[in-house]
Amino acid sequence: MADGERLASVTWLFGQPERDSVTEQAASPSQPTTADAPRGRHEPPTRAERASRAGEFQRINNVSMxxxxxRGMSVAEMRDYLIGREFDQHEADEECDRLLGVGLLDDFALAETLIRTLRQRKGLGRSGVTAELRRRRLENDAIEAAxxxxxxxxxxxxxxxxxxxxPQLRSLDTETATRRLSGFLMRKGYSSGVVRAAVDRALSRSGESSGPVFR
Known part of the structure; x- marks a missing residue:
């Protein structure tokens, strides 16, 4: 065999694995390509991502509205309500922050509204009002301010x-009427001193023509 032919055979023999290795690397799916590389952190969201976010906002907005x-709701009530509707904590917090920002949630305003309703329509005393505001889970600062x-x-x-x-106790003796009237006012949240004075005042009018006549 000529020297040139032996040289060509040796070159082919030792060069072949290198070419095969290059070919395997090019064909390997584990090597990321430019097209498969993840988007940069600051790149804008895609149209599909924007559509998904808009859909999520629309859904939670519909539920909260x-x-x-x-009825009016406190911040805590709204948060619990949204979580109960299967939104996660982060989504519920974001929606509550948005509603606070546009004034649709306001514990201070709600406390004032509830006080007017509880006193004028239900006749509740101070302790009764306080208990109801706490039951509605208003912020302590809002309750104290109201x-x-x-x-x-x-x-x-x-x-x-x-x-x-x-007048509804007209047929009762004074002792029974006093007990029932006192219990009625105490359930409304009035203090014992206020209850005693109010009952005495109401029953003292029993001798007047316009008042009840107790036995």
């Missing part, structure tokens, strides 16, 4: 309630 259309502005007319309200209730 439907809830607020029925109670500070509460007008100090507990006795006048209790007397008014007692005098309107007293």
């Amino acid at each position: 439907h809830a607020l259309a029925r 109670l500070e502005d509460l007008d100090d007319d507990e006795l006048a309200r209790a007397i008014d309630l007692a005098e309107r209730r007293a």
